[in-house]
Amino acid sequence: MASTLLIGIHLIAALTWVGGMLFHRLVLRSSLAGISPPAKGQDLLTGILVRMDSRYKTLRWLSLATLLATGMVLLIHEGGSARIESAWGAVLMLKLFFVLIVIGLTAIHDVGMAPARAIPAGGASSPSPGRASDWVSDTILALGLVIVLIAAYLVQA
Numbered sequence: 001m002a003s004t005l006l007i008g009i010h011l012i013a014a015l016t017w018v019g020g021m022l023f024h025r026l027v028l029r030s031s032l033a034g035i036s037p038p039a040k041g042q043d044l045l046t047g048i049l050v051r052m053d054s055r056y057k058t059l060r061w062l063s064l065a066t067l068l069a070t071g072m073v074l075l076i077h078e079g080g081s082a083r084i085e086s087a088w089g090a091v092l093m094l095k096l097f098f099v100l101i102v103i104g105l106t107a108i109h110d111v112g113m114a115p116a117r118a119i120p121a122g123g124a125s126s127p128s129p130g131r132a133s134d135w136v137s138d139t140i141l142a143l144g145l146v147i148v149l150i151a152a153y154l155v156q157a
Contacts, residue, residue, distance in 0.1 A: 003077060010070040017063035018148055020056050021141045028052075057110055064103060071099075088157050095150040102143050109136045 035045070075092075083089055113133040 003074070006070050006074055006077075010067060010074065013063045013066035013070065014148060014151070017060060017067065018141075018144045020060060020063075021137070021144060024056070025138065025141055060106065061110075064106065067099075068103075088154065091150060091157070092154060095147055095154070098143050098147050098150070102140055102147065105136055105140050105143070109133060109140065 032045075032049075078084065084092070113136065
């Protein structure tokens with residue numbers, strides 16, 4: 001029962017984390033791509049986006065912390081198994097490697113690139129794909145989806 005509850009919490013945290021990134025990339029960012037409001041509207045839009053980013057950043061880090069905590073407990077629970085020393089364990093280590101990369105990129109994105117993500121005065125139409133912060137966030141999303149696919153494989157194996 002406790003293992004099922006931990007897996008459920010782990011899944012909810014993963015859904016929150018990846019789902020938030022998907023919403024940001026597929027809905028929010030693409031919806032704002034063509035908007036160029038007047039100056040007053042720009043200030044309002046900037047305020048809304050800064051507030052949304054701040055709230056999601058907190059949720060993102062809570063989700064990642066929950067994923068790490070539940071993942072470590074689940075790994076310790078699995079630790080006595082011969083599965084860790086098999087091909088299954090090698091795939092699990094690949095997943096954990098990607099998790100470490102994602103945590104590092106998320107820290108770089110949220111801390112190191114925070115000022116670079118400010119919305120320019122010209123309008124919200126410049127979530128340009130060439131910006132470094134957009135590239136990093138897209139990489140985090142792609143790796144997050146790979147991690148979910150690896151997790152699905154591990155459950156099946």
